[in-house]
Amino acid sequence: MAADQISFARGAPSLDIVDVEGLKAAAVAAFDADPAGVTAYGTSVGYLPLREWLANRHGVSPDEILITNGSMQAGAFLFDSIVSSGTPVVVERPTYDRTLLGLKRRGAHIHTVDLDSQGIIVEQLEDLIASGVKPALVHVIPNFHNPAGCTLPLDRRTRLVELAREHGFVLFEDDPYRDVRFEGEPLPTMLDIDRDMPGEGGVVIHASSFTKTVCPGVRVGWLAGPTSLIGPIRNLATGTYIAPGMVAQGLVNEFILSGAFDRSVASVSKALGERVATLVDSLRRELPTAEFVVPKGGYFLWLRLPGADGVELAKVAANQGVAIVPGADFMDEGGEEYIRLAYSAANVAEIEEGVTRLARAARELGVG
Ligand SMILES: Cc1ncc(COP(=O)(O)O)c(C=O)c1O
Numbered sequence: 001m002a003a004d005q006i007s008f009a010r011g012a013p014s015l016d017i018v019d020v021e022g023l024k025a026a027a028v029a030a031f032d033a034d035p036a037g038v039t040a041y042g043t044s045v046g047y048l049p050l051r052e053w054l055a056n057r058h059g060v061s062p063d064e065i066l067i068t069n070g071s072m073q074a075g076a077f078l079f080d081s082i083v084s085s086g087t088p089v090v091v092e093r094p095t096y097d098r099t100l101l102g103l104k105r106r107g108a109h110i111h112t113v114d115l116d117s118q119g120i121i122v123e124q125l126e127d128l129i130a131s132g133v134k135p136a137l138v139h140v141i142p143n144f145h146n147p148a149g150c151t152l153p154l155d156r157r158t159r160l161v162e163l164a165r166e167h168g169f170v171l172f173e174d175d176p177y178r179d180v181r182f183e184g185e186p187l188p189t190m191l192d193i194d195r196d197m198p199g200e201g202g203v204v205i206h207a208s209s210f211t212k213t214v215c216p217g218v219r220v221g222w223l224a225g226p227t228s229l230i231g232p233i234r235n236l237a238t239g240t241y242i243a244p245g246m247v248a249q250g251l252v253n254e255f256i257l258s259g260a261f262d263r264s265v266a267s268v269s270k271a272l273g274e275r276v277a278t279l280v281d282s283l284r285r286e287l288p289t290a291e292f293v294v295p296k297g298g299y300f301l302w303l304r305l306p307g308a309d310g311v312e313l314a315k316v317a318a319n320q321g322v323a324i325v326p327g328a329d330f331m332d333e334g335g336e337e338y339i340r341l342a343y344s345a346a347n348v349a350e351i352e353e354g355v356t357r358l359a360r361a362a363r364e365l366g367v368g
Contacts, residue, residue, distance in 0.1 A: 008343070014345050029254040034049075044235075045066045046066060046067025065230075084106060111133055137170045143298065152187075171194075179213050180265070209222065272298075280292075283355055302340055303338065310324075
């Protein structure tokens with residue numbers, strides 16, 4: 001393995017796009033502004049000023065917000081409150097690998113629905129339901145999907161909310177990439193759609209975090225959704241840790257108040273947009289048979305290399321000094337010809353060199 005390994009494997013920001021100075025200043029400001037609040041246990045739902053900001057952002061009441069130590073924890077609480085051995089759930093194929101693992105660990109009966117270039121194929125979900133499957137939970141990553149990079153159009157979002165209402169399942173909107181956008185306008189969340197649609201709703205629970213816009217180390221994520229779903233999770237959270245880390249939440253709150261959050265969203269999005277442009281140019285030059293949709297936001301490019309075995313390619317690529325994740329990691333079966341390339345952890349120069357190494361690995365295997 002080369003000493004100067006380049007990582008296309010890590011879905012985390014490189015240090016140069018983390019506002020370390022802004023975070024330091026926000027930490028000081030948090031202790032100055034609210035020493036009692038940030039040093040106390042707090043409550044399981046999280047730090048009130050930050051909950052109020054999030055509530056305002058989602059157009060819900062603070063009672064409908066529960067802050068967690070990262071959105072993975074939010075998902076874990078939701079699974080613990082809904083999923084047990086044999087519970088029917090639906091996930092996308094491919095999906096976030098940790099979602100798949102978390103559901104398997106809880107013994108869920110997992111059904112999968114394929115994605116096309118725009119996201120989950122809703123007709124396939126309808127067919128599954130028509131065949132007699134009664135999911136308790138449907139997990140969807142609507143924006144700049146991990147790993148597939150796609151974004152779900154409005155009509156499909158609306159139809160999913162309608163289906164959740166009709167068939168009584170919880171629609172889990174797992175949405176950490178929404179703000180990392182290189183072009184276009186944001187679409188309404190399914191939480192928004194459910195709230196604005198006439199009739200009885202309360203079927204969507206939305207999860208997100210500051211991981212992809214500020215940094216993973218703050219470990220601040222949240223759930224936004226109806227109190228009927230948040231209530232039981234509140235009790236689970238109390239029994240797990242009494243409260244999520246108040247110092248981190250106070251810091252994030254001050255980071256937002258100072259304007260650093262908006263600046264960070266803009267600078268991360270700009271940097272990642274530049275990286276995608278380099279990645280796409282390099283791939284077209286070095287791996288002309290590779291097929292992919294150019295991401296319009298987020299952290300990932302999902303690449304099909306006809307004839308490739310992604311697991312083998314990952315091994316040979318590691319020896320050439322570049323880390324990638326095989327597509328098979330993101331689904332129960334299939335995905336052999338796919339790999340996921342994260343462009344968040346490597347800078348522009350590293351991306352060019354990383355693709356050269358990847359192409360060398362592909363040639364070694366007779367593909368690309
Ligand atoms: C779709 C999705 N959900 C949840 C997470 C968890 O992120 P965090 O716990 O850092 O908020 C990730 C991280 O990569 C992700 O891609």
